[in-house]
Amino acid sequence: MFLTTGWREVIGMAAFLVDGARSGVPSTPALAVRWGLTHGLLRTAIASRERAGNADARLLRDPAVQAEPWEHYRELREHRPFARGPMGHVTAHHDLCTAVLRSDDFGVAERETVFPAPVRAGMRLIGPRRYASVDDAPSMLAVDPPDHARYRRLVSRAFTAKAVAALRTRTEEIVADLLDELEPDLRRGPVDLVPRFAAQVPVTVIAEMLGVPPDMRAQLLTWGDGAAASLDFGLPWSLYAESERSLAAFDGWLRGHLRSLRSHPGDDLLSRLVSVSDDDGSGLSEQELVATSMLILAAGFETTVNLISNGAQRLFAHPDQQAVLAGQPDLWPNAVDEVLRHDSPVQRTARLARRDTEVEGVPVRAGEIVVTVLGAANRDPAVFTDPDRFDVARANAREHVAFSSGIHYCLGAALARMEGEVALRELFTRFPGLHATGTPTRRPTIILRGWKSMPVALAHS
Numbered sequence: 001m002f003l004t005t006g007w008r009e010v011i012g013m014a015a016f017l018v019d020g021a022r023s024g025v026p027s028t029p030a031l032a033v034r035w036g037l038t039h040g041l042l043r044t045a046i047a048s049r050e051r052a053g054n055a056d057a058r059l060l061r062d063p064a065v066q067a068e069p070w071e072h073y074r075e076l077r078e079h080r081p082f083a084r085g086p087m088g089h090v091t092a093h094h095d096l097c098t099a100v101l102r103s104d105d106f107g108v109a110e111r112e113t114v115f116p117a118p119v120r121a122g123m124r125l126i127g128p129r130r131y132a133s134v135d136d137a138p139s140m141l142a143v144d145p146p147d148h149a150r151y152r153r154l155v156s157r158a159f160t161a162k163a164v165a166a167l168r169t170r171t172e173e174i175v176a177d178l179l180d181e182l183e184p185d186l187r188r189g190p191v192d193l194v195p196r197f198a199a200q201v202p203v204t205v206i207a208e209m210l211g212v213p214p215d216m217r218a219q220l221l222t223w224g225d226g227a228a229a230s231l232d233f234g235l236p237w238s239l240y241a242e243s244e245r246s247l248a249a250f251d252g253w254l255r256g257h258l259r260s261l262r263s264h265p266g267d268d269l270l271s272r273l274v275s276v277s278d279d280d281g282s283g284l285s286e287q288e289l290v291a292t293s294m295l296i297l298a299a300g301f302e303t304t305v306n307l308i309s310n311g312a313q314r315l316f317a318h319p320d321q322q323a324v325l326a327g328q329p330d331l332w333p334n335a336v337d338e339v340l341r342h343d344s345p346v347q348r349t350a351r352l353a354r355r356d357t358e359v360e361g362v363p364v365r366a367g368e369i370v371v372t373v374l375g376a377a378n379r380d381p382a383v384f385t386d387p388d389r390f391d392v393a394r395a396n397a398r399e400h401v402a403f404s405s406g407i408h409y410c411l412g413a414a415l416a417r418m419e420g421e422v423a424l425r426e427l428f429t430r431f432p433g434l435h436a437t438g439t440p441t442r443r444p445t446i447i448l449r450g451w452k453s454m455p456v457a458l459a460h461s
Helices: 007-023 029-051 055-061 063-067 070-076 094-102 117-126 147-159 161-188 193-198 200-210 214-231 237-263 269-275 286-317 319-327 329-342 413-430
Strands: 089-091 349-353 357-359 362-364 369-372 434-436 451-453 455-458
Touching: 029 055, 029 117, 029 237, 055 063, 055 070, 089 094, 094 349, 094 357, 094 369, 147 161, 147 269, 147 286, 161 193, 161 200, 161 413, 161 455, 193 200, 193 286, 193 413, 193 451, 200 214, 200 269, 200 286, 200 413, 214 237, 214 286, 237 269, 237 286, 269 286, 286 319, 286 329, 286 413, 286 434, 286 451, 319 329, 319 413, 329 413
Parallel strands: 089 369
Antiparallel strands: 349 369, 357 362, 434 455
């Protein structure tokens, strides 16, 4: 299993195990085995597919292609219904992505069935994680009905259009306060827009919704940034170890926070989740409660950070579109959907065939994977005229699939749209001369697409 592991990763594993023994983080040999059986083997397989000429394998390994994947997406669309990915089928067509995401023939559970039998046996021997995560059951991202419907029903009321509308005024206050804090520093010179603004808006909103103490917000962002890579596959050991540390620390804090809420509940979503009972009287188990809370918290700011930073970058690159919005501010909601379409915060998601089925006459066997490339579907010329053009007045911008589709359609879509609109509108209204300066840095993730750093400055007359 470790024969193809580089010596730097071996040294990194050893240091992680020694350090973890001192600090109590999940650093047992079982974790190293888990990496080897999953990400380590996938890294080897993806590298092999790339050498054999698989284009999508190259995207998964080449940061330059990840940064500008649009030509690659056009090549994927030359194949219908599927291109061949490194581990299964890949589709870049808007209608087929939508069809697969909405089909009962496909699901998200039992993803380990794609591994060979010896790997599955090894995974059973080391057992599941002891801490919750966003990518494993019982997280909503990794379960099918009926569990998915039960979890979603328990939290969906907090994210209805009515509930989000009630949050708009508070979001506007949060944004105004953040811009007030930002302005003196901007007057003096460049600032980094991502940690100072793009990240602060969604983490403040979701923290208030869920009753998270203000002094924990910076730590949540750190854990979220560390855990974001857990959605990717074929991770190098260093990124995998960092993501597992973050997940374990996040889990540990959440369990203590939920215990505190049992004794001292507040008027917030997590307090309600602690005490909620489903219609038939069955509440959430401890692991279900922690996994659900972790997903809501992480998803509540991780993807919206990307939406705001991607939106700022698109507008910096297209001053003509800034001018359109200055003259027609009623277009801001549509502009947010155009950002979601043109530079999707989530680039791809996969589904597993639950039974033998077919897509446009092509057989898909039970257990086979279909990857839906959302970022490519959102630039499908069959749906969007001149799809590579960024147009805040685009009539059908909202037809994107940036929030997925079907039963796993993003629970927080309305909240993300509202936060993105308020944040970007107020940012560019307050600072019309704002522009990018220096060199921005992308986040080192594949599925989640956004910016880690984005220096900005004001134009001086």
